[in-house]
Amino acid sequence: MSTTAELMQAAWDATLVRNFEPTKCLLCNHDLRIHEGVILRDCFHIFCDRCLVRTIKITMLHSVQVHCPAQMIGDRACMTLLQEREIRELLSGEDYRNYERKCLELAETEANSSVHCLVPHCKGWIELTGFVTSFVCPVCSCKNCLSCRAIHIEMTCNEYQTLNSFTSDTPSGSNRGKPQSNPTVDLDQLWSASEAVLARNMYSSKCPICDDDVPINGGVILRDCCHIFCEECLINTIKATLDENVEVQCPAFVDDGQQRCSTIVQEREIKSLLKTEEYEKFEQRCLEVAEGSFTSSVHCLTPNCKGWVVLDGNVESFRCPICSVENCLSCKMIHVDKSCEEYRAEIKRNGEEELSESAIKVLLEKREAVLCPNCKRLIIKNGGCDHMTCLKCRYEFYWSTLAPYRR
Known part of the structure; x- marks a missing residue:
């Protein structure tokens, strides 16, 4: 599934699942050659890209829940919703940003107790339930303090307010060149960090696993929980997890050390931390777990090929999405450009020829011929x-x- 990275994308975990054999678009009825159509993940209906993009754009005029455009029995429509990753891959960059804004605006207006992220230009928000003093933005991963109405990572409210008061009262330039144990948070820097593959710590800290000092930009901030670790501890955690699982859990403990943080390390963070060879093993492990999770999965019969498919209904053959070889499910064999009967006849003929060659060899060795x-x-x-x-x-x-x- 080609490099292992391409293998991951081409299999069922690809952003868009493409058709493995020629078919027709269920909307416009145009012919679709192999890999020209899109198989919707949750209903397996197949359409051309153009019809799906048009369906998404029309839906965006009044909603953000995009239904499969297929018509089922009679006039009843398919009630399956397109997945967000399918929509993201089908739309252009600008169209998808418009779709995201539409989703955020609609969801935020429908929530009675919504609170918007304080990071400039960030579109993130949450809906509060009960009494909370802070929240982590689901978009930029910054921790927002509701008590101070500010962002002060790893500082208490008193420390932030004291520091903020001190910096605002100090004449401009008088503090230059002096070390600060708790520098103020640069929101522009936070915004830049949110765009990077790995979010780095913007001031010195300590790794909660090994307790070593982590210098500025020497550690990694996990995006979904904001816990900071040194790279070595995170890499060791990932490697240890891969022996049993592919979901790498944040190694930090919360609630005064009573329980493990439930956040899962993002795939892009894992990719940036591991070496190429190690990441390829991680991808291969992901594929094996994904294949094993489907009861109707079938592996390609080509030796050493990592390709597999999920069967839908009664089919006699499938084309491997990785090596593109046609697999016969009736014979459990690969016989390109031959029917099952022709393949069996060829096997029988080859067997007879092999037997004849063996007999001739014996006659020659015995000098009987x-x-x-x-x-x-x-x-x-x-x-x-x-x-x-x-x-x-x-x-x-x-x-x-x-x-x-x-x-």
């Missing part, structure tokens, strides 16, 4: 003198020495 020195035709001697004449080319020779016969 020889090959004509001139045309290599097989000659079997049933009796008589040493003088032999080939029936094919009429060459005369001595049986015992294969030398030319002399009159």
Whole structure:
């Protein structure tokens, strides 16, 4: 599934699942060659890209829940919703940003107790339930303090307010060159960090696992929980997890050490932390787990191929999405451009030919037969003198020495 990274994308975990064989779009009825259509993950209906994009854009005029456009029995429509990753892959960058804004605006207006993230330009928000003093933005992963109405990572409210008061009262430039144990948070820097593959710590800290000092930009902030670790501890956690699972849990403990943080390390964080060879093993492990989770999965019969598919209904063959070889499910074999009957006949014929070759070899070894020195035709001697004449080319020779016969 090509490099292992391509293998991951081409299998069922790909952003868009493409058709494995020629078909027709269920909306416009246009012919779709292999990999020209999209199989919706949750209902397996197949459409061309153009019809799906048009369906999404029309739906966005009044809603953000995009239904499968297929018509089922009678006039009843398919009630399956397109997945967000399918919508993201089908739309252009600008169209998808409009879709995201539509989703956020609609959800935020429908929530009675919604609170917007304080990071400039961030579209994140949450709906509060009960009494809380802070929240982690689901979009930029920054922790928002509701008591101070500010962002002050790893500082208490008192520390932040004291520092904020001090910096606002100090004349501009008077503090330059002096070290600060608790620098103020640069929101522009936070915004830049949210766009990076790995979010780095913007001030010195300590790794909660090994308790070593983590210098500025020397650690990693996990995006979904904001816990900070040194790279070595995170890498060791990932490697240890892969022996049993593919979901790497944040190694931090919360609630005064009573329980493990439930956050899952993002795939892009894992990719950036591991070496290429280690990440390829992680991807392969993900594929194995994904394949094992489907009861109707079938692996490609090509030796060493990692491809597999999920079967839908009664099918006799499938084309591997990785090596593109046609697999026959009836024979459990690969016989390209041959029917099952033709393939079985060829196997039988090859077996008979192999048997004949073995028998000839035995006759030659026992000197019960020889090959004509001139045309290599097989000659079997049933009796008589040493003088032999080939029936094919009429060459005369001595049986015992294969030398030319002399009159």
